[in-house]
Amino acid sequence: QVQLVESGGGLVQPGGSLTLSCTASAASGFTLVNYALGWFRQAPGKEREGVSCISNLDNMTYYADSVKGRFTISRNNAKNTLYLQMNSLKPEDTGVYYCATAPVCDSDDFTSWGRGTRVTISS
Secondary structure, eight states: OOOEEEEOOEEEOTTOOEEEEEEEOGGGTOOSTTSEEEEEEEOTTSOOEEEEEEOSSSOOEEEOTTTTTTEEEEEETTTTEEEEEEOSOOGGGOEEEEEEEESSSSOSOOBOOOOOEEEEEOO
């Protein structure tokens, strides 16, 4: 199974910004171009929730209401990388962020989860 690797997390003050990245492990030789790609997060003590998704065919993007206008998902197929630009961060954005693949964004079949990158928003 493909292992995705997330990076870019850290500790940021409220109102700050972070950019997360997600790529397939180099050893896998896996390419992300054929997949819809999603970002998810899990806050302490809460269930994992979907944050955003980008389709593979036309780069349509989808966002949870809680992040609309603040987060931007993008992909660079040449670099085999998915990004999540996060602006105007709030304490409630704190959590571990994961990326995953799926055939389409409107799917319950997200697979190839990474180990996540931790985002902490605190003053």
